[in-house]
Amino acid sequence: MPESSLPVRHRAAGRPTTALTDLAHTASGSVARAGRRTAVVLAGSGLLASVFAAPAGATPSAVTVDSVATVDSAATVDTSGLTAGARAALLTAPVVIVPTDVAWTLDVPALTVVADPEPEPEPEPVRATPTASTPVGADAPSSANGSSVMEIASRYLGVPYLWGGGTPSGFDCSGFTSYVWAQLGVTLPHSSASQRSSGTVVSRADAQPGDLIVTPGHVALYAGDGMLIDATPGSVIRFHKVYQSNPVFIRVG
Known part of the structure; x- marks a missing residue:
């Protein structure tokens, strides 16, 4: 039998297998x-x-x-099941559309701040001690002489009427009577209706100079002999006749 000239090749040894390999x-x-x-x-x-x-x-x-x-x-994974709830919420949510040029406004009422007026200075009570010879203002009845109230009131003849006024710069009716009586140390309210309750009612026959004459919305000082002195709108402090048809006379004090 001829001999082969090729080298002999052997199979490499495989990894050992056991019963645990499978x-x-x-x-x-x-x-x-x-x-x-x-x-x-x-x-x-x-x-x-x-x-x-x-x-x-x-x-x-x-x-x-x-x-x-x-x-x-x-x-290849289907994720639609994971996002189904979120998509449903977006589809059912209401759609809000706001124009780009929308203008927002607030109804704010206009406020005006007005400072309180400065209070009028309180008049300093001054007790007058006039004598019977002290003259009173022009056009005053003779019965006014000797009346301390009329003597003080006559100082302000010609002062103009001023609504709400209570100083020699200007008087209204109750401001004038209260200012005059304040010079004698008597305080009267700055109100004609309130001055109605500041004394005792007397008859016209018993009225004396200095008594108050009260009518609805007005008050004056009785000067005697059917005369009075007061502050009336559009006029000045002056003496004139009692013009009221049914006045009430008040004795102060």
């Missing part, structure tokens, strides 16, 4: 499949796996790039 291959395949399912779930839900490694010997189905697992089969 069991190890089966377990490795199961772990690989479980790893692929986990990667798919993570990718579908938006979670990131910082580290993912398939068991040794498993068929690689995921590649790790910058510690983020990307799964080839993730693109």
Whole structure:
């Protein structure tokens, strides 16, 4: 038998196999499949796996790039079930449309601040001690002589009427009578209606100079002999006849 000139080749020795070899291959395949399912779930839900490694010997189905697992089969996952609730909420939500040129306004009432007027200085009571020879103003009846009230009232003849006035710069009716009596130390309210209750009612026949003459909305000082002195709108402090038809005479004090 002729001899061959070719070198003899021998099969390389294979990895030893035992009774556990088949069991190890089966377990490795199961772990690989479980790893692929986990990667798919993570990718579908938006979670990131910082580290993912398939068991040794498993068929690689995921590649790790910058510690983020990307799964080839993730693109085929149906995520509509995960976003169905959010989409339904958006579809049923009311649509609010606001024009770009809309102008917002607030109804704020206009407020005007008015400072309180400065209070009039309180008159200083001065007790007059006139004598019977003290003259009173012009056109005063003779009965006014000797009356301290008439003597003080005559000082302000010609002062103009001023609504709400209570000083020699200007008087209204009750401001004049209260100012005159204040010189004698008697305080009267600055109101014709209130001065009605500031003394005792006397008859016209018993009236004396200095008594108040009260009618609705007005008050004056009786000067005697059917005369009075007062402040009337549009005029000045002056003496004139009692013109009221049914006045009430009040004795102060």
